[in-house]
Amino acid sequence: MNTKLLGAQDLISLQKELPQWEVQQSKLRRSWKFKDFVEAFGFITRVALLAEAMNHHPEWSNVYSKVTIELTTHDKKGLTNLDLQLAKSINLLG
Amino acid sequence: MNTKLLGAQDLISLQKELPQWEVQQSKLRRSWKFKDFVEAFGFITRVALLAEAMNHHPEWSNVYSKVTIELTTHDKKGLTNLDLQLAKSINLLG
């Protein structure tokens, strides 16, 4: 997969393609609020499986029913197609 | 929680209350088919959290997108309210 840094035009397209995600400095960020911890952790586990299969891992935090995920490509110091792909896969979770 | 064995009348009510579950000899049994392994394992993890919180654990098996759960109360050698409660909690998973 192409892992070069996304350019300015790519970032504009990306924000349109992923309206649920906030484009921060070199990061994509999204938060979720679930019914309870059981639902939140079920979601986290599904994201973990996607991430390990891509070998591209999020930064995330959780407290009870709230989950926040941040995506970046550490070795490129910014956003690449890996982040875009993982964000799209997360959006498709049932 | 009351953990005495359910009587014949209880079992008839239970089958009405839990139509998705098959009442087998001393067991409740239900199978699920998910879109893929990621969805199946997200479900499994949520059931694991419910089970540990109740300290009442299922017998279960998984291959790819298919999950089968059997509930019984081992130390009573049959079905008790613990099985009914866990089956209901599993039915409520989002």
Next chain:
Amino acid sequence: MNTKLLGAQDLISLQKELPQWEVQQSKLRRSWKFKDFVEAFGFITRVALLAEAMNHHPEWSNVYSKVTIELTTHDKKGLTNLDLQLAKSINLLG
């Protein structure tokens, strides 16, 4: 379980009892570094099971092989025996 706030003397005992944890303002904090994401997430899942069974949930974050857990009792705005018990249970994970 007694969930009143721990007093100053309790906090001193707690730091002795839990030397791996840092006592921060109203929080217990500990970080771990694992071999890889698989080991880190296996640990996270075991903590999730303990937390749900206690109905006392950590604030935690993860990136790849690093896990940080913070414990506090939100509705008491500080540390209680619930945090001490969860920290001890986490320390005992195999």
Next chain:
Amino acid sequence: MNTKLLGAQDLISLQKELPQWEVQQSKLRRSWKFKDFVEAFGFITRVALLAEAMNHHPEWSNVYSKVTIELTTHDKKGLTNLDLQLAKSINLLG
């Protein structure tokens, strides 16, 4: 990865290489007994991550502290290198 069926000589080598696994008709099989459900499910979760990353999924069953895993390559109706690789990865779990 080469996914042709292993030959008779390969199966003999495989049994030597994986003494903890039982070579059954077209299957590799191993059981584990853990301290409790928390440890058993932590293990299951790590296996789930390995399996999803390989896109090769085990048949497994669990009750409380006991886990049984069977490996086979369904679309080849027998054992292939995929099973050998997954068994080795499972053996290496910490």
